[in-house]
Amino acid sequence: MDVENIIYHGRIKVPYKWYVGETGSRFFIGLRDNKELWGNRCPKCDRVYVPPIKTCWECFVPTKEWVKLKDTGTVESFTVTHYSEGVAPKDVPIIYGLIKIDGADGSLLHFIGDVEPGDVSVGMRVKAVFAEERTGSILDIKHFVPSNE
Amino acid sequence: MGKRVAVVGFGQTKGRSSRKDVNGVEIINEAVVAALADAELTIDDIDAIVIGNMDHFEGINYVDSWSVEGSGGVMKPIFKVTTGGTTGTTVAMCAYYHAASGMFDRVLAIGWEKNSESDTTGAIITAFDPVWERPNLGGAIAGLALEASKYMDNYEVTERDGARVAVRERLHALNNPYAHLHQEWMKGMEVDQLVELLVTSEQNQVLAYPLRMSDMCPRSDGAAAVIFASEDVAEKIAPIPAWMVATANRHNFALAGDVDMDRNTTMASASKAAFEKAGIKEPLKEIDVCELYLPYSYAGLKWMEDLGFCGYGEGPKLLWDGVTDMDGELPVNPSGGVMSSNAIGATGLIRVGEAAIQIMGKAGTRQVPKDVNFALATGFGGCYWADVMLLGKKKPA
Ligand SMILES: [Zn+2]
Numbered sequence: 001m002d003v004e005n006i007i008y009h010g011r012i013k014v015p016y017k018w019y020v021g022e023t024g025s026r027f028f029i030g031l032r033d034n035k036e037l038w039g040n041r042c043p044k045c046d047r048v049y050v051p052p053i054k055t056c057w058e059c060f061v062p063t064k065e066w067v068k069l070k071d072t073g074t075v076e077s078f079t080v081t082h083y084s085e086g087v088a089p090k091d092v093p094i095i096y097g098l099i100k101i102d103g104a105d106g107s108l109l110h111f112i113g114d115v116e117p118g119d120v121s122v123g124m125r126v127k128a129v130f131a132e133e134r135t136g137s138i139l140d141i142k143h144f145v146p147s148n149e
Numbered sequence: 150m151g152k153r154v155a156v157v158g159f160g161q162t163k164g165r166s167s168r169k170d171v172n173g174v175e176i177i178n179e180a181v182v183a184a185l186a187d188a189e190l191t192i193d194d195i196d197a198i199v200i201g202n203m204d205h206f207e208g209i210n211y212v213d214s215w216s217v218e219g220s221g222g223v224m225k226p227i228f229k230v231t232t233g234g235t236t237g238t239t240v241a242m243c244a245y246y247h248a249a250s251g252m253f254d255r256v257l258a259i260g261w262e263k264n265s266e267s268d269t270t271g272a273i274i275t276a277f278d279p280v281w282e283r284p285n286l287g288g289a290i291a292g293l294a295l296e297a298s299k300y301m302d303n304y305e306v307t308e309r310d311g312a313r314v315a316v317r318e319r320l321h322a323l324n325n326p327y328a329h330l331h332q333e334w335m336k337g338m339e340v341d342q343l344v345e346l347l348v349t350s351e352q353n354q355v356l357a358y359p360l361r362m363s364d365m366c367p368r369s370d371g372a373a374a375v376i377f378a379s380e381d382v383a384e385k386i387a388p389i390p391a392w393m394v395a396t397a398n399r400h401n402f403a404l405a406g407d408v409d410m411d412r413n414t415t416m417a418s419a420s421k422a423a424f425e426k427a428g429i430k431e432p433l434k435e436i437d438v439c440e441l442y443l444p445y446s447y448a449g450l451k452w453m454e455d456l457g458f459c460g461y462g463e464g465p466k467l468l469w470d471g472v473t474d475m476d477g478e479l480p481v482n483p484s485g486g487v488m489s490s491n492a493i494g495a496t497g498l499i500r501v502g503e504a505a506i507q508i509m510g511k512a513g514t515r516q517v518p519k520d521v522n523f524a525l526a527t528g529f530g531g532c533y534w535a536d537v538m539l540l541g542k543k544k545p546a
Contacts, residue, residue, distance in 0.1 A: 008280045014271045016208045019263070021172035054175050057218040060192045 023054040026066070028136040035130045037069045039104050050104040051138075071128040072149045073101040073108075080117040089139060093117055099126060099144050113143035125149065151249030153545050155383040155390030156509075158188025158376035159502035164329030164369040164490035167265030173207055176372045177261050178219035180495075184257070184374035187511075188386055192221035195376075196253040201230040201240040202262050202494030205272040220259055233276055234444065235398070236260060237497025238528025238536035241375060245393050245538075248377045255382065260498035261372035264491075269368045276531050281404055289444065289531070290365065292405055294357035297447035299410040301359060304462035306450060308359050312347040313468050314449035315363045315488060316340055321475060322485025324515040329369040329490040364446040371492030373499045380544070391505035394523070394541040395426035402532045413448075415535035416527065417455040423537045424457065429523070432457045433472075436539075437521040438507045439481045440500040442529040443488060449473075449481070456527075476518060483507065483515040497528035501538055508542050 020028065023040070027050075030036040039048045040063040042056035048067050049056075056063050076098040084092050095117055098107035112120055113129070127147035134140035160183025162168075168176055177200075185191060198220055204210050213222070213229040220227070228247075232239040237260035244258035270288040277283050300306055319335055320343075322328035335343055347353055353361045376386075383390040399415040399422075401408075420432075429435045441456075443449045450464030458479065459467045467473060473481035484503045487496050504524035506512045521542065528536035 008284070010279060010283070012271060012274060012283070014205065014208065014267050014275070016267045018207070018266055019167070019169050019172055021175050022170045023175070024172065053218050054171075055178050055218050057223045060221050060223075 021054065023052050027052050028140070031130075031140045032134040032136040035071070037071055037101060037128070039067050039069050039101070041065045041067050047105045048103060049106065050101050050108055067103065069104055070102040072147055073099040073126055073144070075112065075120065075122055075124045075126055076100045076107045077122060078112060078120050080120075095120055097126070097144060110138070110141060111143035112145070114145040119146075151246070152251050153380040153392060154245050154248040154377050155380070155387065155392045156375055156501065156505035156540065157378045157383055157387040157390050158184045158190065159374070159506055160184030160187050161327050161373040161495070161499055161502060162371045163327045164367075164371040164492055166329065166367065166369065168263065168370040173209065173261065173263050173266075174216045174219035176219075176263065176370065177216050177259055180261065180372035180374040181219065181221055181257065181259060184376050188376045190255065190376065190386065194255050195221065195225065195257045196255050197226040197228070197247050198222045198257045198259065199228045199230055199240050199244040199247065200259040201232075201236040202260065203233060203236060203272065204231060205267070205275045206262055206264055206269065206493065207266050220257070226253070231494070232530060232534060234442070234493060234530030235497055235528035235534045235536045236494045236530070237373065237499065238442070238501060238526065238538060239398070239497070241377075241498055241501040241538060242396050242398065242536060244375070244377045245396065248379045251379065254379045256377045258375045258377060258498060259372065260495040262492040262494040263370045264368035264493060265370050273531070278404060290360060291357045293445045293447075294360045295405065296410055296451070297359050297445070300447055300451045303411060306447075306465055308348045309344050310450055310465040310468065311359060311364055311446040312344045313340070313465075314443070314446040315347060316343045317449070317468070317474060318443070318482055318486045318488040321483055321515070322489035324475070325484045325489070326514070327490070328485040329367050329371070330485070360445060366444050366487045366491040367489070369490050369492040371490065371495045373495040373502055375498055375502045375505065387509065389509045389542065391508040391524070391540045392542070392544055394539040394545055395423040396536070396538045397422035397426070398534070398536045400532065400534045408533055413452050413455040413533060413535070415533045416452055416529070416537070417457070419535040419537040420456045420527075423539050427523075427539050427541075429539075433459065433479055436479060436523045436525050437519060438483065438504070438517050439479060439525045440484060440503040441481060441486065441525070441527045442497055442500055443482065443486055444491070444529060446488065448529070480517045483512065483517055497536065500526040500528065501540075504538070504540050508540055
């Protein structure tokens, strides 16, 4: 049949907002107001979580003890993306790194910057650079850069 | 035939318009911790987890894995179930089936929602057909108003009848510390006086005729968790387990124009099937308490008829006679129901949990003043999805 195939274009935009919760808020406030990274420690297995979580997923107990961490860490893994999805807050190429913050277990997903992609390696030491204008989000860390610390 | 299964624990958060102090994972955890404490179990005792919400309300599409820190689901089997308004009852059914299968002895059912994190109507519209209904009719209120309007015309029902349902639900909610709406101003006032106020007050805005603000459920943040146990362990966990006697569900997915506006045919069919299975012939006499998913007031009239508690058009009489009040023959929604608390993904599961604690004798200030041998819980969702669960004190044969 020779019928024009009609398309109906949606107009729905759901205005989501997410409450970070007291635990996550405390992390972001430290980042925003004092350029500090805080994690929390499980009283049972001693693991230190960054980002902080309210309940240790392994032990199922509250992780109430706050631990101030350094702003340095090690690259656990990384990748360089050369395509743009339009949602990333920077232009390609973007270097994504899993950064194991000193004193924490597990890694923080963030950007690696001020470095040629070819010069990044697993195990490289990095240090956080904080954003000039901080609003209480994970982007209050601008990126991690190579460091001798 | 599977194993016999009972509810052995229940936990819930207090419904609130927004829980700014916790994220979704954390509110889930509050309900889980409460349910485990209620059953005197630890997370290590749980063999499988079923979890549900309406994804579009929070915009998180892999809730099962995202929430493990809160649910305790690390390295356990987890299943996500989401069926719209019925999510909570479907989660309960799915948990029941898992325990009945003989493969899992203790199954944790979780329902939750943070309605404060999006626009409820905007999100509900995404459940409607994108081409035929989203552009012109969408959301919950207008669709339910169409049903109420038809029912009023069929049986000469008035706005006062609808308001009387709202008054019952809100008065009952005053007994429930977990209910979102606590309309303290209602305390000590006569039912007639309250009904009169609701139908005449200009503050009680008409949303879509005949539905006013007071005829609708709130949107809440909340979570609930119910623990189901197989017959091999149930009586060791709970002194009085609430046994699953019969369940049924019916869907007739349809565009609004296809729904039979005269009767709630899915609820009628599902309840008939469940009652037959349980050998219940006179629901009004044999069932002791109900926790029904009544999302708006007129459902408390018409759907009572479809559930077989009275004849067609007799819903208002049953209500005005006080039969469904706390001290009536068939108390309906001692918790205050959906019209007093509606964290959507939790709502159906709360009905099951509330029905269970009436049997277990653990309902505290909202415990009905009578023996409870059978408690009925229902779920309702868009496109007239109906879930029915009958719980009993006596271990099924
Ligand atoms: Zn731990």
